Amino acid sequence: MTDSEVHVSVDQVELSAELEGDQGxxxxxxxxxxxxxxxxxxxxxxxxxxxxxxxAPELEEDVALGNIALDLLGHARSxxxxxxxxxxxxxxxxxxxxxxxxxxxxxLFQQPNGDFAxxxxxxxxxxxxLDALYPRLTSSNDPTLxxxxxxxxxxxxxxxxxxxxxxxxxxxxxDESRRRMIVALHDVWPYVEELFRDEPLIDALEGVAVxxxxxxxxxxxxxxxxxxEAGLELPKGMISSGGGRRGSHFSTMGYLLAEMQVxxxxxxxxxx
Amino acid sequence: MTTPADLAPVEPELSExxxxxxxxxxxxxxxxxxxxxxxxxxxxxxxxxxxxxHSEIIGxxxxxxxxxxxxxLKRKAILMAKVQDEAGHGLYLYxxxxxxxxxxxxxxxxxxxxxxxxxxxxxxxTPTWADMGAIGWLVDGAAICNQxxxxxxxxxxxxxxxxxxCKEESFHQRQGFEILLELMQGTPAQREMAQxxxxxxxxxxxxxxxxxxDESPNSAQSMAWKIKRFSNDELRQRFIGxxxxxxxxxxxxxxxxxxxxxxxxGAYDMSDIDWDEFHEVLAGRGPTNSQRLQRRREAHEEGAxxxxxxxxxxxxxxxxxxxxx
Numbered sequence: 017m018t019d020s021e022v023h024v025s026v027d028q029v030e031l032s033a034e035l036e037g038d039q040g041x042x043x044x045x046x047x048x049x050x051x052x053x054x055x056x057x058x059x060x061x062x063x064x065x066x067x068x069x070x071x072a073p074e075l076e077e078d079v080a081l082g083n084i085a086l087d088l089l090g091h092a093r094s095x096x097x098x099x100x101x102x103x104x105x106x107x108x109x110x111x112x113x114x115x116x117x118x119x120x121x122x123x124l125f126q127q128p129n130g131d132f133a134x135x136x137x138x139x140x141x142x143x144x145x146l147d148a149l150y151p152r153l154t155s156s157n158d159p160t161l162x163x164x165x166x167x168x169x170x171x172x173x174x175x176x177x178x179x180x181x182x183x184x185x186x187x188x189x190x191d192e193s194r195r196r197m198i199v200a201l202h203d204v205w206p207y208v209e210e211l212f213r214d215e216p217l218i219d220a221l222e223g224v225a226v227x228x229x230x231x232x233x234x235x236x237x238x239x240x241x242x243x244x245e246a247g248l249e250l251p252k253g254m255i256s257s258g259g260g261r262r263g264s265h266f267s268t269m270g271y272l273l274a275e276m277q278v279x280x281x282x283x284x285x286x287x288x
Numbered sequence: 289m290t291t292p293a294d295l296a297p298v299e300p301e302l303s304e305x306x307x308x309x310x311x312x313x314x315x316x317x318x319x320x321x322x323x324x325x326x327x328x329x330x331x332x333x334x335x336x337x338x339x340x341x342h343s344e345i346i347g348x349x350x351x352x353x354x355x356x357x358x359x360x361l362k363r364k365a366i367l368m369a370k371v372q373d374e375a376g377h378g379l380y381l382y383x384x385x386x387x388x389x390x391x392x393x394x395x396x397x398x399x400x401x402x403x404x405x406x407x408x409x410x411x412x413x414t415p416t417w418a419d420m421g422a423i424g425w426l427v428d429g430a431a432i433c434n435q436x437x438x439x440x441x442x443x444x445x446x447x448x449x450x451x452x453x454c455k456e457e458s459f460h461q462r463q464g465f466e467i468l469l470e471l472m473q474g475t476p477a478q479r480e481m482a483q484x485x486x487x488x489x490x491x492x493x494x495x496x497x498x499x500x501x502d503e504s505p506n507s508a509q510s511m512a513w514k515i516k517r518f519s520n521d522e523l524r525q526r527f528i529g530x531x532x533x534x535x536x537x538x539x540x541x542x543x544x545x546x547x548x549x550x551x552x553x554g555a556y557d558m559s560d561i562d563w564d565e566f567h568e569v570l571a572g573r574g575p576t577n578s579q580r581l582q583r584r585r586e587a588h589e590e591g592a593x594x595x596x597x598x599x600x601x602x603x604x605x606x607x608x609x610x611x612x613x
Contacts, residue, residue: 063356066364069371070352070583073591075345075379082372086365093361108360132594188604189597196593279359279417286475288360288417288467 041101041160048102049120049217050225051161052110053261054149055095056121059111060269061142062088063276064129073132080178084139087171094164112280116270117263123256124207126266130200133186133193137200140179140242145211146172148234149226157223180242187246198248205251210258211235217261313514318444321387329513333443334388336515338395341381342406345399346580348374350414351423359417366463367420373456380452384445400585408566409492411574418471418478418485424464425534426486426493432457433527434497437517446515465534472539479539486535487543495566497524528556 043051065085072078096107124145127138150172153165186197212232218225243250259265280288305324312319319325348371355371358364382392398404409427414420435454441447471482498504498520510516518526528547535542546559568574 059361066355066368069355069368069375070348071587073587073594075375075382077591077594078348078375079372079379082368082375086368086372089361089365089368093365096361111361112359132591185598185601186594189599189601190593192593193597193600275356279357283359283475283477286359286478288363288470288474 041098043098043102043158043160045102046217046220047158047161047224048099050221051095051099053120053122055092055099055110056119056260057125057142058088058095059092060119060121060272061125061138062086062092063272065135065139067129068135081135084175084178087168087175091164091168091171094167098160098164108280112277113284116265116273119263119265119269119273120261121265121269122207122210122260123258123266124204124211126260126269126272127204127207128268130203131196133196133200134203136179136182136186137197137204139175140183141204141208141211143172143176143179144235144238145231147176147238148231152226152231156225161224176238183242183248184246187248197246201248202251202253206254206256207258209255210260213258213261215261313442316440316442316514318447319442320444328509330388332510332513333446333515334385334390336510337381337385337388337446338390338398339405339407341378341385341395342399342404343410344374344378344381346406346584347410348378349580349583350410350412350576351420353414354417354420357417358420363420363467370424370460370463373460377449377453377456380449381446384443384449387445396588400581400588402572402581405570407496408569408574409496410580411569411577412488412492413576416481416485418468418481419489421464421467421471421482422485422489424460424462425468425538426464426489426531427496428457428460428464429530430493430496430527432461433523433530437523438515440514440517442514465538468538468540482538483540486540490543491561491565492569494524494527494561495563497521497527499563499566525555528558 062085065081065088068081069078069085072081092111093107096110100106100110124138124141127134129135146168150165150169154162154169156162156165183197186193188194212228212235214227214229218227239250242248280286306326309319309323309325309329312323319329351367351371351374355364355367358367382395385395386392395404399406409430414423432454435450435457438450439447439454441450468482468486471478498507501507501519501521504520507516507519511519531542532547544559546557548557550557569577572578
C-alpha cells in the first residue's frame with residue numbers, strides 16, 4: 017500500500033463505502049425516471065428520519081434511526097446520481113435544485129414524523145415494501161440498478177426487522193402505546209395503496225423495473241403475519257389517490273423541501 | 289463469581305486493599321470494577337465520566353441543528369454519521385459509569401434536572417454551516433487533546449471506552465477541517481462564513497481545557513490517581529501548537545493578535561482568556577444553556593411512553609416464556 021492510499025480523504029472513504037453504481041453507466045430517460053422514483057422515496061424518508069437524531073425516546077434509537085436514515089440516504093445518492101446521468105445533473109442538482117412538482121416521491125414517504133408511533137408505522141410500511149422491492153430489483157437487466165438493489169436489499173431487511181420489533185412492542189406494551197400504534201397505523205394506511213400502483217412508465221421498463229403491483233401479495237403476507245402476532249386489525253377506511261409519481265405532493269412536502277434546500281439555494285454557485 | 293456484597297470494604301482489610309490499589313496505580317496498571325477503590329476515587333470517576341457522557345449527548349444538538357439543512361447529500365451523510373457517533377460515545381460512557389454503581393436513569397435525571405455539568409462549549413449556538421467545520425476542527429480537536437491521554441486513564445472501563453472514542457474523534461476533526469478547507473477555497477461568502485465561525489469558536493475551544501492550573505480544584509488529585517495525565521495549561525499549549533500550522537493550510541486567521549512562539553519560555557504567548565465569559569456560561573448564563581436542557585428534557589419526557597411500552601413488552605414476554613418453561 018502506498019502512502020497516498022493510506023491517507024485517503026474523507027471523500028474517498030465515503031464514496032467507496034457508500035455508493036454503488038458509479039461505474040460510468042448512463043441511464044436512458046425512462047430508466048432515469050424510474051431511478052428518480054426510488055431515489056426520491058429514499059431521500060425524503062432519510063430527510064425525515066434525520067430529524068430524530070438527538071430527539072429519540074432513548075439513545076439506542078438515536079443510533080438506530082440514524083443508521084436507517086444513513087442507509088436510505090446512501091440509496092438515494094446512488095439512485096439520484098444514476099438518474100442524473102441522463103440529463104447531466106449531479107445528485108445535488110437533483111436534490112437541491114428541483115422544485116416540488118419535479119419530485120417523484122409517493123405520499124407514504126412524505127408522511128410527517130408525528131409521534132414515535134407514526135414514525136414507526138410509516139417505517140414499517142416503507143420497510144416491508146422496500147424489502148419486497150429490492151431483492152427483486154437485483155435481477156434487473158440494468159446492471160447499475162441491480163448493483164444498487166443488491167446493497168440496499170441487505171439493509172432494508174434490517175430496517176424491516178427494526179420496525180417490526182417496534183410494532184410488536186408498541187402494540188403489546190402498555191394501553192397507551194397500543195392506542196398510539198393503532199392511531200398511527202390508521203393514519204398512514206390511506207397511503208399504502210399508492211405504493212403498488214402501476215404507472216404507465218412501468219410498461220416501458222419490462223425487465224428493468226419491478227412492477228409495483230407484483231409486490232402487493234408479499235407485502236400483505238408480511239403485514240398479516242406481524243399484525244396477527246401483535247393482535248392488530250388491518251386498518252380499514254379511506255384510501256388516498258396520492259399522485260407523487262406525477263409530481264403532486266402531500267401538503268407538508270413544500271416545507272420539507274424549503275428546509276432541506278435553503279442553504280444550497282442561498283449559494284447556488286458554491287461547492288461544499 | 290463475586291457479588292457486589294463481597295466487595296464491600298471491611299474495616300480490618302481496608303488498609304491491605306488500599307495498599308493494593310496504590311500499588312496498581314503506581315505500577316500504571318488498570319483498576320477494574322471488581323477491584324477495591326477509595327470512595328473518593330469512585331465518586332471522582334462517576335463525576336468525570338458522567339459529565340463526559342452528558343457532553344456527548346448535549347453535544348449532538350448544535351450539529352443536529354444542521355442535519356436537515358446540510359448543503360450537499362455527501363455532507364448530510366457525514367454529519368448524520370458524526371452525530372450518530374456522538375450518541376454511541378454517550379452510550380459507551382454511560383456504560384463505563386454504570387460499572388461504578390450508578391444507573392443511566394440516575395445520570396439522565398441529574399442532567400435533566402440541571403444538577404449535572406456538561407462541557408460548556410455546547411452552550412454556544414450554531415447559526416451557520418461553517419459552525420459544523422469549526423466544531424469539528426476546534427472543538428473536536430480540543431477534545432482529542434484532552435482525551436487521548438485518557439486512553440491511559442487508570443480506570444479500565446473508562447480508558448477502553450476512550451480508545452474507541454478517540455479513533456472516531458480523529459475522523460470528526462478531519463471532517464471539520466475538510467468542511468472549512470472547502471469553504472476557504474470557495475466563494476467570498478463561504479470564506480467569510482468560515483472565518484466568522486473560527487472567530488466565534490476559537491476562544492471557547494481554548495476554554496475547554498479548563499481553568500489555568502493554579503485555579504483548577506480537581507486537577508491535582510486526578511493527576512495523582514492517573515485519571516488525568518497532563519495539566520490544563522500543558523494541554524492548551526499542545527492544542528495551540530497543533531492549530532497554528534493547520535490554520536495556515538486553511539488560510540484562516542486565529543483571532544489572537546498576541547499569539548506567537550516564545551523561544552525563551554518554550555511556549556506560546558497569547559492574549560488573556562476571558563474567564564469571566566467561561567464562568568458565566570458555566571453558571572448557566574450562556575446563549576443556549578436553557579435550550580439545550582429543554583430539548584433533552586422534551587425528548588426524554590416525550591419518549592417516556594415508548595420506554596414504558598418497551599419495558600412492559602419485555603416483562604410480558606419474559607412472563608410468557610417462564611410460563612412455557
